[in-house]
Amino acid sequence: MTSPLPLQLVRWLLVIFGTGAIQGFTLDVRAHASRLDRIIDEKRVRVCIWPEYFGVTYRDPATLELRGIDIDLALELGRELNVGVEFVDSDFPRLTNDLLNDKCDVAMFGVGITTERAEKLEFTSPYLASDIYAIASRSSRRIKQWDDIDQPGVVVAVAKGTIQEQIMIDKLRHARLLAVGSPRAREQAVESGIADVFITDYPYSRRMLDRSDWARLISPGTPYQITPYAWAVAPGDAPWLKYLETYLQAIKQDGRLVRAARRHRLEPIVITR
Numbered sequence: 001m002t003s004p005l006p007l008q009l010v011r012w013l014l015v016i017f018g019t020g021a022i023q024g025f026t027l028d029v030r031a032h033a034s035r036l037d038r039i040i041d042e043k044r045v046r047v048c049i050w051p052e053y054f055g056v057t058y059r060d061p062a063t064l065e066l067r068g069i070d071i072d073l074a075l076e077l078g079r080e081l082n083v084g085v086e087f088v089d090s091d092f093p094r095l096t097n098d099l100l101n102d103k104c105d106v107a108m109f110g111v112g113i114t115t116e117r118a119e120k121l122e123f124t125s126p127y128l129a130s131d132i133y134a135i136a137s138r139s140s141r142r143i144k145q146w147d148d149i150d151q152p153g154v155v156v157a158v159a160k161g162t163i164q165e166q167i168m169i170d171k172l173r174h175a176r177l178l179a180v181g182s183p184r185a186r187e188q189a190v191e192s193g194i195a196d197v198f199i200t201d202y203p204y205s206r207r208m209l210d211r212s213d214w215a216r217l218i219s220p221g222t223p224y225q226i227t228p229y230a231w232a233v234a235p236g237d238a239p240w241l242k243y244l245e246t247y248l249q250a251i252k253q254d255g256r257l258v259r260a261a262r263r264h265r266l267e268p269i270v271i272t273r
Contacts, residue, residue, distance in 0.1 A: 034239040035105055043083045047074045048090040048104035052183050054207030055264045057087075057109040069128075070108040072260045073251065077108075080247055093161030096120050099234045106244060110203065110229040112163040122235045124245050126228030127257060128269050130202040132164055134218035135190060143196050146220045150175045157186040157195035164199040167225045187212070201227075202269050228271070 039045045049057035049070065056068040066087060078085035088104040095107055099121060110130075113123050134156075136143040143149060149156060154175040158165040159182060168177050178195050180186050186198035191214065200208070208215040231248070233241055251257040252272050261270040 035233075035237050036240045036243055039081060039083055039105060039240075044086050045074075045078055045081060045083050045106070046086045046088050046104040047077075048088045048095070048098050048107040048109065049074075050091045050109040051089055052091075053109050053203065055203035055266055058207075067264070069260045069264045069266055070110065072263065073257070074108050076251065076256060076260075077244075077247060091161065092159075092163075095161075095232065099232060102234070105233070105240070107232040110201075111232045112227040113230055114163060114166065114227070116166075117232065120235070121232045122241055123230040123232050124241070124248050126230045126271050127248060127252070128229040128261075128266065129226050129271055130229065130269050131220065131224055131226045132167060132199055132201055133205045133220075134197040134199055135187075135205065135208050135215050136197045136218055137190055137214055138216045139214070140196060140216070143218060146218055146224075149197055149218070154197070155189075155195040157189040157198035159183050159186055163227050164201065167227075168199055171225070203264075203266060206265055 047070075049066070051057060051059035051066065053068065057066065057070045058068045059066050071087075074085050074087070088098070090098045090104065090107065090109070092111075095111065096117065098104055099107055110128055111117070111123070113126065117123075134143070134146070134149055142154065148154070150172050152174045155178050156168055156172060156175045157178045157180055158168050160179045165177075165179055178186075178189060180189060183200075183204065186195070186200075187208070189195035190198050197218065205217055209217055231244060233244065248257075251260075258267065258270060258272060261267045
């Protein structure tokens with residue numbers, strides 16, 4: 001919250017520099033105030049979410065209801081701050097720009113910590129960690145197990161801007177990578193036969209098994225590429241990041257994180273330490 005300038009200082013600035021100095025000084029104070037002050041002052045916290053992330057931040061297309069572990073935890077954060085929560089639609093390709101351009105105060109949608117993102121953003125400690133999984137058609141004769149994926153002639157679909165895209169770029173040696181614009185597009189690529197499999201993570205794989213009778217889960221036999229997930233913020237605001245970290249540690253210790261993970265069937269990937 002920005003404190004008013006002392007009256008004596010206002011008078012001094014008026015005499016020496018005129019009204020422009022006061023305006024400039026006030027703007028400078030506000031520019032350097034913590035985001036936490038602004039959140040409390042405005043009585044709202046803006047939370048970026050990806051509304052297609054099943055189990056994490058999912059918007060039901062029929063009811064438009066938001067649900068998922070990070071929806072629960074964002075609402076809990078609002079209660080801790082005694083402010084309202086405003087959800088802002090984002091996605092992984094837009095994530096960095098949305099935070100750096102002040103579209104939201106924090107991204108809470110299972111943001112994987114990568115070297116590229118860490119160069120531009122700051123993260124809390126991780127609270128989830130997921131390996132990657134493949135979804136193939138039950139009728140596929142080509143893909144029966146994980147070792148069948150990286151073979152000549154196989155087409156592997158990924159959603160652009162996701163961790164899975166970068167992992168497959170790094171890992172694939174023989175299969176062809178197909179980067180599509182949305183999660184639904186990668187599903188359609190497999191359903192239509194354009195792709196043999198698509199790559200996803202644990203939360204989204206649960207959605208496919210629950211809602212698609214054609215889908216078959218292909219798991220790596222051993223850990224393949226486990227990625228920690230955290231909340232992300234724009235850099236340079238230590239008080240705000242510290243507040244989020246303190247909140248995260250509190251919900252880890254008192255069981256709120258585990259209870260939220262259990263509600264959304266994510267307990268196997270929750271990090272409680």
